[in-house]
Amino acid sequence: xxxxxxxxxxxxxxxxxxxxxxxxxxxxxxxxxxxxxxxxxxxxxxxxxxxxxxxxxxxxxxxxxxxxxxxxxxxxxxxxxxxxxxxxxxxxxxxxxxxxxxxxxxxxxxxxxxxxxxxxxxxxxxxxxxxxxxxxxxxxxxxxxxxxxxxxxxxxxxxxxxxxxxxxxxxxxxxxxxxxxxxxxxxxxxxxxxxxxxxxxxxxxxxxxxxxxxxxxxxxxxxxxxxxxxxxxxxxxxxxxxxxxxxxxxxxxxxxxxxxxxxxxxxxxxxxxxxxxxxxxxxxxxxxxxxxxxxxxxxxxxxxxxxxxxxxxxxxxxxxxxxxxxxxxxxxxxxxxxx
Numbered sequence: 001x002x003x004x005x006x007x008x009x010x011x012x013x014x015x016x017x018x019x020x021x022x023x024x025x026x027x028x029x030x031x032x033x034x035x036x037x038x039x040x041x042x043x044x045x046x047x048x049x050x051x052x053x054x055x056x057x058x059x060x061x062x063x064x065x066x067x068x069x070x071x072x073x074x075x076x077x078x079x080x081x082x083x084x085x086x087x088x089x090x091x092x093x094x095x096x097x098x099x100x101x102x103x104x105x106x107x108x109x110x111x112x113x114x115x116x117x118x119x120x121x122x123x124x125x126x127x128x129x130x131x132x133x134x135x136x137x138x139x140x141x142x143x144x145x146x147x148x149x150x151x152x153x154x155x156x157x158x159x160x161x162x163x164x165x166x167x168x169x170x171x172x173x174x175x176x177x178x179x180x181x182x183x184x185x186x187x188x189x190x191x192x193x194x195x196x197x198x199x200x201x202x203x204x205x206x207x208x209x210x211x212x213x214x215x216x217x218x219x220x221x222x223x224x225x226x227x228x229x230x231x232x233x234x235x236x237x238x239x240x241x242x243x244x245x246x247x248x249x250x251x252x253x254x255x256x257x258x259x260x261x262x263x264x265x266x267x268x269x270x271x272x273x274x275x276x277x278x279x280x281x282x283x284x285x286x287x288x289x290x291x292x293x294x295x296x297x298x299x300x301x302x303x304x305x306x307x308x309x310x311x312x313x314x315x316x317x318x319x320x321x322x323x324x325x326x327x328x329x330x331x332x333x334x335x336x337x338x339x
Contacts, residue, residue: 029335034068034304070116073161086140108154116157131170179232189234198243215254226262237267268296272311286327
């Protein structure tokens with residue numbers, strides 16, 4: 001396989017001065033330099049793009065300073081982003097009309113972008129506490145994917161798509177087993193993007209196990225998890241929308257300190273959609289996005305987003321996303337960053 005290194009920060013992240021924000025300790029203001037690609041979606045609509053629209057979108061992302069794209073999952077239940085005998089012989093799957101993995105890899109390679117491959121989420125086995133079947137399907141899938149796509153110069157990382165907020169659902173067994181296999185076949189970095197349990201509206205019951213956790217409680221849980229992930233997971237990008245927005249900095253500060261003790265680098269997954277609206281999900285208010293970006297600056301080494309194409313792109317089917325992009329660019333200019 002060719003020599004590859006993971007994508008770093010885009011050029012647009014190195015322009016500002018930390019002195020423009022009290023407490024900022026990084027040398028420059030970090031814009032969003034990575035995004036998830038969510039075409040096998042759980043709860044957001046498809047934009048029904050084909051190769052032409054995706055080529056335009058990759059050009060837009062690159063011009064906006066994005067150097068890293070992360071396929072959030074290559075399959076969810078019966079839906080697949082690429083053909084897979086490994087999955088289809090174990091799970092009933094729908095026909096694959098377009099190999100999105102090949103398309104995304106080619107578009108990323110042409111633009112010098114890094115592509116992180118997200119594994120398969122059955123959306124069933126691990127929820128039924130059948131973690132071994134979830135793992136077995138993915139182990140076969142990993143080998144199949146690496147043999148087919150591993151020679152692409154854009155293939156520069158892996159993403160573990162099974163998201164949790166703690167060690168429930170046998171997530172430690174799932175992720176450590178899968179990460180160990182990924183380590184065996186490649187030296188590419190591995191990313192996770194878990195969620196905080198930090199919002200009152202996430203509690204759907206009076207059960208104390210489901211109540212919001214303070215930063216101290218969160219760190220106590222994640223010390224154990226990071227300890228198990230040490231040497232296996234490289235980057236951890238918590239979903240910022242899963243804490244109260246005014247307390248985001250507290251949670252990212254505590255997380256970064258805990259992660260660093262175990263050799264794991266903190267990124268931030270800045271959500272560009274709005275969880276506070278009665279519909280799923282519109283683009284966020286630009287003032288929220290500005291605050292969220294400011295809040296994480298001292299604590300993370302890279303800012304990625306869920307996700308550019310639906311909620312921040314000028315090409316989005318959401319008109320509000322086009323306006324959000326304009327306000328985002330204006331905010332970056334006030335921080336010394338020009339897109």
